[in-house]
């Protein structure tokens with residue numbers, strides 16, 4: 001016999017109905033799939049969100065063994081029966097009705113009765129396939145940009161010696177042979193050796209730089225570097241003026257320090273397509289070596305000054321925008337500093353300051 005008239009019973013029924021509605025509202029509309037499993041892993045309830053995630057209708061899944069839908073590689077024992085922990089968060093692959101797998105993140109909880117036996121397992125699972133893929137993409141593009149940076153850096157290092165070789169060859173084409181041929185031939189050979197050196201470094205990229213710190217004569221280094229540019233300077237009607245203290249101190253440095261001056265002087269010459277002067281000053285100031293490379297080129301606009309040295313910042317058609325970045329890094333390794341001053345239309349001065357460790361022994 002029904003008891004519709006019992007007010008207490010009626011109130012309970014209404015309350016129950018409200019809870020049921022709320023439960024339905026949550027489980028039917030949640031983007032996350034809500035599952036209830038028996039202690040044996042059989043699906044006894046699944047919310048409609050599962051349809052969007054793996055293509056099955058809830059009815060198709062009721063009564064099925066949940067682990068049958070997992071990727072075999074992600075199965076790792078039977079958590080419901082074998083694990084002592086009552087809750088877990090797990091990321092695994094779930095099979096879609098079409099046969100492919102999606103990445104799922106599931107929060108699960110065992111529900112026990114007062115005597116401690118498992119009654120149900122409640123799971124809330126979300127499709128995280130996109131998140132996993134975009135994380136993978138970020139990892140891959142990080143690697144790619146590193147490889148790109150390395151490759152571009154190497155191309156840059158190879159192009160500098162080629163530029164000076166090219167300058168000489170163009171000169172040969174223009175002028176008659178004279179007695180200074182030997183020096184130029186030697187320079188060309190040493191440049192070719194340098195290219196070879198860089199290429200073999202490419203093969204050892206995985207290892208850290210083996211370029212040793214040694215006491216080197218800065219006068220000799222700067223002389224050598226300026227000689228490299230004779231051909232190019234001549235071609236562009238650029239005068240290179242040297243104002244070096246003699247003697248200059250020896251500096252504890254890597255061979256790569258040469259590259260810094262090559263990059264800076266190359267920029268100076270490139271800033272004067274119509275010709276001009278490059279003045280290279282080198283002098284000792286207390287326990288530092290101060291080297292200034294001054295040009296009378298087109299200069300750098302104020303708003304571009306702070307972008308210089310960023311990888312790939314270039315205003316040149318064929319520039320890689322790595323020259324000064326590489327230089328800054330080398331100078332930093334040597335505990336020195338680089339400062340750039342520039343005025344548009346007047347010229348640019350780059351100042352390199354290096355600490356002197358050993359004084360020249362005469």
Ligand SMILES: Nc1ncnc2c1ncn2[C@@H]1O[C@H](COP(=O)(O)OP(=O)(O)OP(=O)(O)O)[C@@H](O)[C@H]1O
Pocket residue numbers: 156263267268271295297298299300308309313314315316318319320321322323324325348
């Ligand atoms: N002496 C200079 N005069 C005018 N602009 C300069 C000078 N030195 C550098 N710059 C500016 O700074 C930018 C970056 O120089 P950086 O040497 O790093 O790269 P790049 O010369 O463009 O290319 P790369 O050296 O790789 O061939 C140049 O594109 C140029 O705009």
Ligand SMILES: [Mg+2]
Pocket residue numbers: 263266267319323324
């Ligand atoms: Mg440059």
